[in-house]
Amino acid sequence: MxxxxxxxxxxxxxxxxxxxxxxxxxxxxxxxxxxxxxxxxxxxxxxxxxxxxxxxxxxxxxxxxxxxxxxxxxxxxxxxxxxxxADPADAGNALQRAVHAEMGNLDRLAGQLADAGRIAEVGKLLAASRPLPVLGLRAAAPLAAYFAYFAAKVHPDVRVLDDGGSLLTDRLEQAVAAGAGALLAFVLPRYPRETMDALREAREVGLTVVAITDSPVSPATDHADVVLPAAVGTDLVFDLHTAPMTLAMVVLQAICDATPAETQARLEAFESSATRRQLFLG
Structure with missing residues (x-):
């Protein structure tokens, strides 16, 4: 530094x-x-x-x-x-530097979260969307699936949109017809063209777009109502998504905080079902 x-x-x-x-x-x-x-x-x-x-x-x-x-x-x-x-992130071998860089990304994300009110408002917006469509194409698809897996335990209707093409527009329209008011989108480099098309279409059908992306000057800013940046690591052959994944869980926490009674009831119902079916070893 x-x-x-x-x-x-x-x-x-x-x-x-x-x-x-x-x-x-x-x-x-x-x-x-x-x-x-x-x-x-x-x-x-x-x-x-x-x-x-x-x-x-x-x-x-x-x-x-x-x-x-x-x-x-x-x-x-x-x-x-x-x-x-000298920057501590410059010490060590290439693998260690990559990890140090991710620690820096997390530190910057922590600084951004000083405005807890903004995240709380995002949580209320997404919690109120029934259903809640979650968009993630190509490299962002695993992150959308990770978020949706846990979100489904506290939200009654989470719909993952991880395939592009004409069917994606159909699914956006179906979500709106079912009552959706917002879309959570994961937009990561290299920014698929079909993702930008989907964001435009989402706004055209009346959805409020919340985008988790890598930078406040990401192309997603042209098509989102709310932009939540979290840097992507670029020190290895393929990108590291540690900070965006962390931010996804922060957003999910905000959704839980927006509906505490419903969240608690759904979590207790899941635990009861998991125990009855002996889903887990511990």
Whole structure:
């Protein structure tokens, strides 16, 4: 870490905090966050190519952040990522560094949860949705299933949406017809196109979209009413989803807290059934 004590990703996110960016500018911001280690050394043309935008868009992005052009923004990026004290996450071998990085992701998530009221409101919203559709496609599918497995013990009707295609729209419409008011979506890199299509369709049919995603500048922000960010680990061949999984369980806790009497009754009924059927060894 440098003298500020914050990781490069956090310092970059601070640049965008409170600035209203266009969808194109959010793509650029997301690209810089993803390339946090090298962002300060990329040219405007390289940033444009990585983000899939035009070079003038990068210049306008820099000006939206209060700089007179991209060179000034790049100087600011270099200041933010300048080396200082050694980061404990840099110690050890590659596997240890990956785990340390996940610990950092969890620390940042803990900081975000200081506003417990926001999570409580999300819990009330999702608890009131009967049924509760839970979307997770491709890499996000296991996380949606993990959440839904436990949520089904305290919520009367949880519906996992883990297949794309035209049937997904049918299932969204069926959920709304059955009384659903909200959708919980897990949106993780590499952001499947079909996930974005599903979020658009969910809002079109009247669902309030809550998205658990990896960054406040994720593409999901264009299509969600509530965005809950939790960073994804990128130090191994495949992404680590420790922080998003933790956040999923935090959201489930908020659902339980929103309906304590019903939650307790359902948990007791499950335990009684599990005992009668001898489901578990212990």
């Amino acid at each position: 440098n003298e500020s004590g914050a990781a490069p990703t956090d310092r970059l996110l601070d640049l965008f905090h409170g600035v209203r960016l266009t969808p194109t500018q959010r793509r650029i911001a997301h690209c810089l966050v993803q390339q946090a280690g090298a962002a300060a050394y990329l040219s405007a043309a390289e940033v444009a190519e990585l983000a899939g935008v035009s070079q003038p868009s990068v210049t306008r992005f820099a000006m939206a952040l209060g700089h007179d052009g991209y060179p000034a923004l790049r100087r600011r990026l270099r200041e933010l990522t300048a080396g200082g004290a």
